[in-house]
Structure formats: C-alpha cells, structure tokens
Amino acid sequence: MTDRPVLYVFSGLPGTGKTTLARCLSRHLGACFLRIDTIEQGLRDLCGCDVQGEGYRLAYRIAQDNLLNGVSVVADCCNPIALTRDEWNDVAERADSDRVNLEITCSDPTRHRERVESRSSDIQGLALPTWEDVLARKYDPWEGDDVIRLDTACRSIEESLDALLSAIENRP
Template structure:
C-alpha cells in the first residue's frame, strides 16, 4: 500500500490554483479541502472574524483523512512560510508524503482580468478586488523548498495547465 499524499497548493487569488486543485482531486480521487469554504463556513456559523482558525481546523481534517490512508488536496493561498511549514508538519506527523504546488499567473494583465471577472463558488464569500490581491502578503517560495512543483498558468488554457501539472507531478514522483 502506498502512503497517502498531501498536495499543498499555494498561490494568489485568481492564479488558477482552485481550478487545478479540483482537477487533481478528480483525477486522484483525493479528498478536497478548500480553506475558503472552511473559513466562510466559520464566518457564517459563528459570526466572528476568521484569522488562522480556518487553517488550523483544516489541518485536523487533513490529518484525519491522511491517517485513514486518503490523499488530500489542500487548496489555499498558503501565503507565508509558517502555514507552509504547518501543512508539511501535518504530513510528516503521519509519515505521509507531501508535495508543494505553487500556482501563479505571471501575466499581470491576464491575472487582473481573472480576478475581476471571476464569480465566487463559495456561498457568501466576498472575493478580493485586484488591489487586494496586489496588496496581499505573499512570501516568495525559497528556491531550496522541498518537494516543490511550480506551475505558471499565464497564456494557457485550463486543459493545458492541468496537463502540465499532471506531467510535472508524474516526473516529480519518479
């Protein structure tokens, strides 16, 4: 039996990460865990400002699934080193594998258009404006980061980006 894999997605809103994360979940039959959904659920049910609670709750849900042998897709901006390390700790604590996947759109015009034209898939979630995306704290990945696969979705169709991701994951896992 192969050990489960925690696929840890990262990237700014509008980069294409949720589209790729959902596609990978369909292909791998992994559990899909979207932080936006968790955080909005907390806001809706508990009526308080959500900060790190969505991530911490999601770490627990991911742990439960990994412990059962199910791979997990963690879909979040994952903007800082702290959350990146915490996701990796989730996998390491259960002797599971992990792969970091950073999704970006290097074409600012295309990225802005995506942000401005997209519609929320999560009930009651207010999507960020382009200015909020630009101003968002997002630490660049360290070139020494382990198990990191980078995908640039600029100028590519969804199908091309998915195919590239699958090919890179296949090559990475060899």
C-alpha cells in the same frame, strides 16, 4: 512514489487558477478536496468569527484525519507564508504521508487582473478579493526547491492540468 497517501498543498495568489486545478487534481486522483475559502466562510457564517488562522488550523486537522485513514488530500489555499507552509509539512509528517507543494502563478499581470475581476464566488456569502486586494496581499516567495511551480498565464485549464500531472509524476 509509495503507496502512502499524499498531501498536495496548493499555494499562490487569488486568481491564478489554484482552485480550478486543485479540483481537477482531486477528481483525477480520487482525493479529498479541502478548500480554505469554504472552511473560513463556514466559520464566519456558523460562528460569527473574524477568521484569522482558524480556517487553516481546522483544515490541518481534517487533512491529517484523512491522511491517517489512507486518503490523499488536495489542499486549496493561498498558503502565503513560511508558517503555513511549515504547518502543512508537519501535517504530512505526523500522518507519515508524502507531500507535494504546488505553487500556481499567473505571470501575465493583465490576464491575472482579468481573472480576478471577472470571476464570481461559488461560496455563498464569500466576498472575493479585488485586484487591489490581491496586489496588497502578503505573499512570501518560496525558498528552496521543494515546490513544483506552474505558470498558468498562457495555458488552458487542460494544458495546466497536464503540465501539473507531468511535473508531479516526474518530481525527484
């Protein structure tokens, strides 16, 4: 690892633990925390728009500004398709930064459903997806080995963070 700032990009379906781990990682690293849900809800509230890809495009710009300023960034997003993954990669390249792709899963469908159905929104006005929404969501599998995968199904938050930090530290 170099002294360059790092872009840590989280991916995964809602309810897998992405936001919790992204917050923990950003605190641990002292990095900027960017949450797509916050940005998208802000666009809905302030601009009244039907948000499609605008939240991601705004997040790319904010991330790049921070990286160019020497600040690492933790991006909390579903990052469900190759297009968004490629665009995050482009941000890191333009900012001459390192990049770490992180895919968070919950392999136990019962536990995953319980998480989705029991959580509450911490963003005013944000309607969280239902379990049916999660099941219907388009999410393409990652291709290649350029991603750290972490299954949170049988881990506590602390165990998940420890496993994540270890995987980041030991990546090639």
